[in-house]
Amino acid sequence: xxxxxxxxxxxxxxxHYLNADYGWRSWLFTTDHKRIAWLYLFAITGFFAVGGLxxxxxxxxxxxxxGLLMEPASYNKLFTAHGLIMIFFFLAPSIPTVLxxxxxPIMIGARDVAFPKLNLLSWYIFMLAGSTFMFSVIRGxxxxxxxxxxxxxxxxxxxxxxxxxxGIFISGFSSILTGLNFMVTIHKMRxxxxxxxxxxxxxxxxxATSVIFILAMxxxxxxxxxxxxxxxxxxxxxxxxxxxxxxxxxxxFWFFGHPEVYILILPSMGVVSELVAAGCRKRVxxxxxxxxxxxAIAAISFMVWGHHxxxxxxxxxxxxxxxxxxxxxxxxxxxxxxNWTATMHKxxxxxxxPMLYAIGFIGxxxxxxLTGLFLASLGExxxxxxxxxxxxxxxxxxxxxxxxxxxxxxHLWWPKMTGKLYPEAWARFACLLVFAGFNLTFGPQxxxxxxxxxxxxxxxxxxxxxxxxxxxxxxSILAIGYFIPLVYFTWSAFKGxxxxxxxxxxxxxxxxxxxxxxxxxFEETPIVEEAYAYGHEEAHVG
Amino acid sequence: xxxxxxxxxxxxxxxxxxxxxxxxxxxxxxxxxxxxxxFFGGLFCxxxxxxxxxxxxxxxxxxxxxxxxxxxxxxxxxxSSLTMALGVRxxxxxxxxxxxxxxxxxxxxxxxxxxxxxxxxxxGDYLEGLAxxxxxxxxxxxMEMINHFHAAVPHVALFxxxxxxxxxxxxxxxxxxxxxxxxxxxxxxxGKVTGGNYNWVEIVGLYWHFVDIxxxxxxxxxxxxxxxxx
Amino acid sequence: MSxxxxxxxxxxxxxxxxxxxxxxxxxxxxxxxxxxxxxxxLVIAVIKASLVVLFFxxxxxxxxMTRVVIVAALLWLAVLIGITMxxxxxxxxxxxxxxxQRGSVILPDRSTGSTALRLxxxx
Numbered sequence: 013x014x015x016x017x018x019x020x021x022x023x024x025x026x027x028h029y030l031n032a033d034y035g036w037r038s039w040l041f042t043t044d045h046k047r048i049a050w051l052y053l054f055a056i057t058g059f060f061a062v063g064g065l066x067x068x069x070x071x072x073x074x075x076x077x078x079g080l081l082m083e084p085a086s087y088n089k090l091f092t093a094h095g096l097i098m099i100f101f102f103l104a105p106s107i108p109t110v111l112x113x114x115x116x117p118i119m120i121g122a123r124d125v126a127f128p129k130l131n132l133l134s135w136y137i138f139m140l141a142g143s144t145f146m147f148s149v150i151r152g153x154x155x156x157x158x159x160x161x162x163x164x165x166x167x168x169x170x171x172x173x174x175x176x177x178x179g180i181f182i183s184g185f186s187s188i189l190t191g192l193n194f195m196v197t198i199h200k201m202r203x204x205x206x207x208x209x210x211x212x213x214x215x216x217x218x219x220a221t222s223v224i225f226i227l228a229m230x231x232x233x234x235x236x237x238x239x240x241x242x243x244x245x246x247x248x249x250x251x252x253x254x255x256x257x258x259x260x261x262x263x264x265f266w267f268f269g270h271p272e273v274y275i276l277i278l279p280s281m282g283v284v285s286e287l288v289a290a291g292c293r294k295r296v297x298x299x300x301x302x303x304x305x306x307x308a309i310a311a312i313s314f315m316v317w318g319h320h321x322x323x324x325x326x327x328x329x330x331x332x333x334x335x336x337x338x339x340x341x342x343x344x345x346x347x348x349x350x351n352w353t354a355t356m357h358k359x360x361x362x363x364x365x366p367m368l369y370a371i372g373f374i375g376x377x378x379x380x381x382l383t384g385l386f387l388a389s390l391g392e393x394x395x396x397x398x399x400x401x402x403x404x405x406x407x408x409x410x411x412x413x414x415x416x417x418x419x420x421x422x423h424l425w426w427p428k429m430t431g432k433l434y435p436e437a438w439a440r441f442a443c444l445l446v447f448a449g450f451n452l453t454f455g456p457q458x459x460x461x462x463x464x465x466x467x468x469x470x471x472x473x474x475x476x477x478x479x480x481x482x483x484x485x486x487x488s489i490l491a492i493g494y495f496i497p498l499v500y501f502t503w504s505a506f507k508g509x510x511x512x513x514x515x516x517x518x519x520x521x522x523x524x525x526x527x528x529x530x531x532x533x534f535e536e537t538p539i540v541e542e543a544y545a546y547g548h549e550e551a552h553v554g
Numbered sequence: 555x556x557x558x559x560x561x562x563x564x565x566x567x568x569x570x571x572x573x574x575x576x577x578x579x580x581x582x583x584x585x586x587x588x589x590x591x592x593f594f595g596g597l598f599c600x601x602x603x604x605x606x607x608x609x610x611x612x613x614x615x616x617x618x619x620x621x622x623x624x625x626x627x628x629x630x631x632x633x634s635s636l637t638m639a640l641g642v643r644x645x646x647x648x649x650x651x652x653x654x655x656x657x658x659x660x661x662x663x664x665x666x667x668x669x670x671x672x673x674x675x676x677x678g679d680y681l682e683g684l685a686x687x688x689x690x691x692x693x694x695x696x697m698e699m700i701n702h703f704h705a706a707v708p709h710v711a712l713f714x715x716x717x718x719x720x721x722x723x724x725x726x727x728x729x730x731x732x733x734x735x736x737x738x739x740x741x742x743x744x745g746k747v748t749g750g751n752y753n754w755v756e757i758v759g760l761y762w763h764f765v766d767i768x769x770x771x772x773x774x775x776x777x778x779x780x781x782x783x784x
Numbered sequence: 785m786s787x788x789x790x791x792x793x794x795x796x797x798x799x800x801x802x803x804x805x806x807x808x809x810x811x812x813x814x815x816x817x818x819x820x821x822x823x824x825x826l827v828i829a830v831i832k833a834s835l836v837v838l839f840f841x842x843x844x845x846x847x848x849m850t851r852v853v854i855v856a857a858l859l860w861l862a863v864l865i866g867i868t869m870x871x872x873x874x875x876x877x878x879x880x881x882x883x884x885q886r887g888s889v890i891l892p893d894r895s896t897g898s899t900a901l902r903l904x905x906x907x
Contacts, residue, residue, distance in 0.1 A: 117568075122568065123567060123568045124567070124568035125568070126568065126569075126578045126582065127578075127582065128566075128568060188589050192582055192585045192586060192589070193582075195585055196578050196581050196582045196585065199578075199581060199849065200574060200577055200578040200581060201568070201569075201574075201578070223856075226585055226588055226589050226592075227588065227589070227592050227856070227857070227860045228592075229589070230589045230590070230592040230593035230595070230596070231592050231593075231595065231596045231864065233593060233596075234593055234594075234595075234596035234597060234723075235596055238596070238597075238600070238719070241715075241719070245686070245687035245688075246687065247686045247687045247711065247712075247715045248686075248708060248711065248712055248715070249600065249712070249715055254708045254711070254712070255604075255607075255608065255706065255708045255709045255712055256712065257603060257604070257607070257872075259871070260599075260600055260603050260868070263599070263867075263868040263871065264596050264599065264600070264864075264868075267864050267868075314860060314863055314864075315863055315867065317867075318867070318871065325875075326871050326875075327870075327871045327872075327873075327874040327875040327877065327878070328874075328878060329870075329874040329877060330867070330870050330871035330874055333867075333870070334867075532567070537570065580846075580850075581849070581850065581853075584846075584850050584853050584854070585853060587853075587854075587857070588853050588854070588856065588857035589857075591857040591858065591860075591861055592857065592860060592861060592864070595860075595861040595864055595865070596864075598861070598865060599864050599865045599868050602865050602868075602869060603868060603869065603872055606869065606872060606873075607872070621810065621813070625806065625810045628806045629803065629806060632799065632802045632803060632806065633799075635799075635802075635836060635840055636795060636796075636798075636799040636840075638840070639795050639839075639840040640792065640795055643789060643790065643792070643795070646788075646789045647789060756842075759840075759841070760841055763836050763837070763840045763841045764841075766836060767832075767833045767836050767837065770829050770832045770833050770836070771829050771833065773806075773809070773829070774809055774813075774822075774825035774826065774828070774829050775825075775829075778809070778810070778813040778821070778825055779822075780821065781813050781814070781815070781816060781817070781821040782813045782814045783813075783814050783815060783816045
């Protein structure tokens with residue numbers, strides 16, 4: 013960013029999407045994809061705070077082997093709500109609805125998404141879903157775990173399963189409509205010259221995510237409807253006493269559930285591709301491999317669901333197939349990791365906050381992914397199933413992966429969204445804090461799980477206390493690491509230095525327009541000739 | 555394609571031209587139908603599992619349904635699909651009167667389907683004690699049929715659960731479809747459809763035909779299990 | 785490109801085929817073909833659905849992408865049902881699974897170390 017100093021100081025455009033219109037109506041009834049992104053940003057930040065608070069309480073409780081704070085029943089409700097909020101109301105919408113909504117039309121050179129009103133409707137459906145779910149939490153919550161396994165959820169659970177299920181059911185439709193909107197936008201709204209292989213990799217990954225939204229969400233919707241039916245009428249759909257098959261529920265749930273975790277990680281992978289390209293000032297190595305690996309992950313993710321069910325009565329022969337397919341999904345994931353690393357090879361890597369997050373992502377996702385292979389092995393899973401090893405594994409992917417990507421993306425595009433620069437030093441500090449806190453929180457949990465501590469318990473044998481205290485200490489550092497960006501982002505939105513259209517010297521259509529962009533994004537429809545056109549200036553100079 | 559019509563239509567600001575708009579709308583509807591396939595798919599999956607586990611019970615349950623209803627609905631829906639397709643054709647040719655007539659015919663058949671399904675068939679099943687959890691008390695004739703196939707009563711109830719869920723979800727879609735047709739009729743009357751938005755008819759048509767296809771599968775899967783030659 | 789005005793004749797031909805196929809599928813149900821009753825019924829249903837999709841829904845005249853969407857949806861449906869069924873069909877290949885299918889539980893026999901079936905009384 014040293015080059016900025018010799019140029020004329022950047023100024024804000026006079027009219028942009030943030031000041032084009034004023035008043036609460038201009039926000040709540042907006043159809044501008046950029047403003048809808050902000051609506052989502054506020055909503056999911058709220059959900060993240062609630063879910064994070066629950067995690068903090070849980071870690072606090074686990075400082076003492078007998079539980080510091082609460083009864084086991086409250087603990088059960090807490091981890092259930094934490095899981096459901098984080099997955100359905102923070103992680104799944106995070107990158108697609110905030111960064112995706114903001115960037116997809118801009119990155120492909122369109123004025124808006126294909127169906128702007130539907131886009132706003134998705135937000136309202138999302139808020140309705142969130143309110144319904146929070147209503148069930150406030151009334152007393154659910155204690156089944158986020159998986160809502162039957163017959164626990166349909167017969168034995170005393171919590172408010174019904175309203176929680178309704179909330180998640182509704183949120184599914186928000187995701188379906190968002191996915192549909194994105195897919196049509198990417199198919200039909202690309203600017204002239206924006207061929208499929210000139211699309212930014214972020215678009216590829218969100219495209220793959222949308223495919224999962226469209227094909228997986230309806231299955232969970234109908235499954236939750238069956239849960240509600242079974243809970244109200246006790247007709248025996250999942251009740252073995254009446255001939256029902258509880259494993260059918262798990263099949264239906266995980267047919268959605270496993271692709272769902274790729275809904276959470278794929279957008280983050282797309283963000284990291286952009287972060288690496290911008291941070292290394294280089295086209296991502298093996299562009300088409302990275303692009304196709306997104307699609308491959310989306311496709312294979314639908315055929316691996318049974319690895320969650322190795323120990324629940326599923327046929328062992330189906331288990332063989334699921335295990336093999338689960339190993340297969342590691343291949344496209346590894347392709348991505350290797351290509352990002354190869355991009356950084358011999359590049360002039362910047363160590364600004366977005367790139368730090370990207371590097372953090374690559375490391376943590378690799379650990380999360382590789383420990384997934386332990387769990388995909390039929391024999392190994394017997395030992396590790398339902399232990400803290402699983403908890404650590406998916407937090408490495410979800411928190412170490414997905415949230416690192418989300419935060420990195422927010423940092424990279426914050427100047428575009430607000431027109432202001434965030435304080436770089438604070439951002440780097442927060443990133444390191446997040447990285448350190450994260451590893452301290454979840455690293456010990458691998459060991460705990462391997463030693464045999466089961467997940468979802470409010471109490472544990474005293475010999476596990478040291479590792480649990482380490483984990484809780486890490487969680488407090490992590491919480492501070494998440495809090496700092498909230499403060500400096502808010503500060504910078506009002507008082508931050510003006511960013512100018514392209515503070516990173518990055519390539520891509522979003523950097524060719526003013527920050528913040530005008531309401532219609534582009535004065536005239538751009539014509540695209542090349543993706544990631546890095547390296548041309550140097551060539552001209554040389 | 556008649557240019558006069560194209561220029562008369564307002565194109566939403568995010569689209570470059572009318573063709574892009576119609577293509578996007580149609581493609582969006584197809585994607586939505588893909589979602590619907592999986593939405594019904596969850597029920598079909600459960601159905602397949604229990605049908606394989608408890609084939610006798612499903613056969614017995616199927617014999618307790620009346621084939622004449624199933625066949626009648628199938629014919630009714632095929633007729634409505636024809637009128638819907640002809641309606642789309644009239645919209646393409648900007649024939650407002652013909653379009654109105656076809657839409658009304660489709661509407662009537664759709665409404666008749668829902669009415670007969672709920673008022674006569676479902677209510678009849680309910681009265682016969684074939685509605686699990688609500689009124690589950692199979693009559694003596696029903697029990698004879700169940701015993702004839704050596705089926706367990708709870709498993710027959712499971713069949714009826716799936717019968718009510720699948721036809722219920724289908725009927726829900728029919729109700730939405732009838733609502734869409736009503737809206738379309740109002741727009742046609744206002745001249746909005748033949749004024750250029752004929753694509754709306756195509757889109758509602760896609761939905762309508764999809765719901766018809768679901769029934770095409772539901773008919774043999776629910777009403778004809780194990781044949782009727784006994 | 786959405787302007788594919790098909791002749792009315794075609795629509796009526798498709799309609800007639802659908803009606804005839806409905807008659808056949810209903811009629812065949814009254815003839816004993818053993819397991820092939822199901823097969824015939826499903827094959828006819830697939831033919832009818834294809835007719836509706838191709839002609840009434842104009843898929844025949846749509847771009848390739850629309851076909852990909854339909855094929856993908858059906859493929860995913862096949863994955864959902866197919867793999868779930870593969871579990872159900874192979875569960876009884878092992879003793880534990882077989883016992884489960886019968887609605888019973890297996891308890892390890894502590895004296896011999898082998899597993900023995902214990903069938904709970906069922907209503």
